[in-house]
Amino acid sequence: MTVADGSQTRLADISETVIGTIPATPAFQVMRYVSEGIRLAKQTAVPDEIRSDRNVSDIVDIGRMVQGPINTLLSYGTFDTWFERLFCSTWAGDVLKNGVEHKTGTLEKTFEHGPSDSYIRYRGCRWNTLDLSLQARQFVTANWGVMGIGSPTPTNAIITGATYVAATTTPVLNAGLNVGALSITGVAAAPKIQSMNIQINNNIYANDVIGSYEPDSHGLGRFDVTGTMTALFADLDLYNAILDHDDLALLITMGAATGEKYTLEIPKLKGLDGGPTVGGNGRAVIIEMPFQAKYDATSTASLKLTRAVV
Known part of the structure; x- marks a missing residue:
């Protein structure tokens, strides 16, 4: 028996045409990642029955339900499909705004066992959250x-006709050399930022129905x-x-080459709290x-992502 080695695993992805259905003869995209914790989360319960011998009856x-994190380093063009699923929207030219579209994918994990491989697949996957972190002199x-909805029985074979x-x-982007612009409008003097974390949450919820072992579907919050x-x-x-509760705007441009940059824009935000702190x-x-x-009527969105920025 050969124990699976983390450095030899493969994570692959394909978009679904029908939510929850793995495409036939899929052309999987091999993904770049650092670590992941995707799994079929099993829910169990113990009946609260009284027994005179005090034992658990069952x-x-x-x-x-499928759930878990995928931890990655940002690089240009690698996660454009995942951004669409996260934004619940479609690229219009090179611009993406948050919307209300239902977009899902199938994930496949491959584990090397020497003479044979193990394949675990997850269908009906939605990209619920993103934590984007920029720290001075660190990778983004x-x-x-x-x-996700469910996971077919694990197997030792690829899907018939599958390609990869x-x-x-x-290049992996870093917050030192690859942030060409970081501006906050609404203040007289642009602050010097040491670090920034942006969290995006779709607040997706499962729709459970009687007679179904897995979620019937997911809803968008x-x-x-x-x-x-x-x-x-x-x-x-x-x-x-912050004290005046002013409307502010945030714009970040990230990229390593002309035409291969992203601009992430929050057109309207509020500073919720904060003040000078002596450490x-x-x-x-x-x-x-x-x-x-918050929603910006001019942009018709709360968040905007532009690619192919020069």
């Missing part, structure tokens, strides 16, 4: 949260965009904007500002 398998990380498209090879930025305290502008000797005074996006 343990019942009552349901299952993009950690995704996935929810090689993973992209574009409110599209929430929140985050936290840490800025050096150089003046009162950002602090006053101790030998440290700069900072402002940590949690924020939340």
